[in-house]
Amino acid sequence: MSRYLAADLQKLAAYVPGEQPQDKRYIKLNTNENPYYPSERAVNAVTETEVKNLRLYSDPDSKKLIAAIAENFGLSEKNVVVGNGSDEILAFSFRAFGQNGACFPDVTYGFYKVFADMFGVEKEILPLTAEFKINASDYFHKDKLVVIANPNAQTGIVLPLSQIEKIVENNRNGVVLVDEAYVDFGGESAAELTKKHENLVVVQTFSKSRSLAGARVGFAVASEALIDDLNRVRNSFNPYNVNRLSALVACEAMKDKSYFQDSVKKVVAVREFVKQELEKRGFFVLGSCANFLMAKSDKIGGEELYLALKESGVLVRHFKDERIKDFVRVSIGTKEDMEFFLQKTDEILRRRS
Numbered sequence: 001m002s003r004y005l006a007a008d009l010q011k012l013a014a015y016v017p018g019e020q021p022q023d024k025r026y027i028k029l030n031t032n033e034n035p036y037y038p039s040e041r042a043v044n045a046v047t048e049t050e051v052k053n054l055r056l057y058s059d060p061d062s063k064k065l066i067a068a069i070a071e072n073f074g075l076s077e078k079n080v081v082v083g084n085g086s087d088e089i090l091a092f093s094f095r096a097f098g099q100n101g102a103c104f105p106d107v108t109y110g111f112y113k114v115f116a117d118m119f120g121v122e123k124e125i126l127p128l129t130a131e132f133k134i135n136a137s138d139y140f141h142k143d144k145l146v147v148i149a150n151p152n153a154q155t156g157i158v159l160p161l162s163q164i165e166k167i168v169e170n171n172r173n174g175v176v177l178v179d180e181a182y183v184d185f186g187g188e189s190a191a192e193l194t195k196k197h198e199n200l201v202v203v204q205t206f207s208k209s210r211s212l213a214g215a216r217v218g219f220a221v222a223s224e225a226l227i228d229d230l231n232r233v234r235n236s237f238n239p240y241n242v243n244r245l246s247a248l249v250a251c252e253a254m255k256d257k258s259y260f261q262d263s264v265k266k267v268v269a270v271r272e273f274v275k276q277e278l279e280k281r282g283f284f285v286l287g288s289c290a291n292f293l294m295a296k297s298d299k300i301g302g303e304e305l306y307l308a309l310k311e312s313g314v315l316v317r318h319f320k321d322e323r324i325k326d327f328v329r330v331s332i333g334t335k336e337d338m339e340f341f342l343q344k345t346d347e348i349l350r351r352r353s
């Protein structure tokens with residue numbers, strides 16, 4: 001750290017993404033990527049001509065991509081903003097709507113804390129219940145930015161839409177942001193509710209259910225006024241925030257609905273298979289509506305299992321946070337990936353008994 005760094009940033013604990021090791025080939029089950037390729041339509045959109053067109057800036061209004069998203073949700077284009085990953089949209093939201101502070105659960109996406117610190121937003125962290133659930137009324141009358149991942153990150157547990165709506169109705173002086181990064185794997189989107197609630201922002205991503213994590217495209221849907229606010233931040237930061245190729249592939253991926261539905265269906269089927277298999281082996285597994293499972297063994301600690309799996313060529317995620325340190329988070333890969341993971345888990349458990 002240099003002595004030139006801003007004082008508040010010297011204290012900032014930056015977000016630590018899951019490992020992307022380049023040293024050897026792992027079965028990667030640690031960053032909730034999709035094991036299937038993006039839609040063929042999306043892949044074919046990247047022609048030589050489009051690559052040559054990289055000499056030109058991207059469309060600062062991302063018109064075609066926004067039109068495809070709006071059409072998908074039955075909304076107007078004025079109700080959509082796109083970002084360089086949904087992380088960027090989250091960052092814009094903390095900057096735009098965090099002036100009275102922000103509240104979110106103790107176990108959730110780790111970036112919320114970092115965005116709050118980065119933008120000087122005061123944070124209020126509310127504990128999940130003992131069953132890792134959100135108690136909606138804890139979030140009533142906060143009158144600040146309320147951030148709920150639904151399904152929740154790290155747990156995969158869903159909060160019913162009726163509860164989301166109650167939170168929105170009971171926070172009229174603050175924006176409620178619902179982060180739906182994982183919603184397509186079993187949650188119910190609140191996108192429709194943005195038509196009747198002016199204080200609701202729903203954020204989604206192409207990274208998970210549309211297999212485009214590396215393209216970095218996310219979006220928000222909300223009332224026209226909230227989208228204007230987010231565009232004010234976006235245009236004050238980087239008006240070309242979605243690059244030409246990513247906009248192109250995301251647009252085609254959004255239009256290829258049948259491919260999307262098929263790949264989501266496959267991930268969900270494998271998730272349920274793995275959950276049962278882990279339970280047969282004595283694991284406690286949270287009921288997940290996402291593309292990952294949180295699982296805890298009574299025979300081996302979370303960190304120990306993570307390290308032993310890594311040694312065997314399987315990467316899962318372990319968090320040191322007190323409440324979830326006994327768990328590992330396992331992203332859902334192909335059936336073959338998951339069978340390999342289960343086989344390695346068996347070998348590790350056998351060695352210990």
Ligand code: PMP
Binds near residue numbers: 085
């Ligand atoms: N929200 C949640 C809950 C996430 O888990 C992630 C990905 N780790 C994101 C947002 C960000 O996804 P992206 O920036 O790839 O759209």
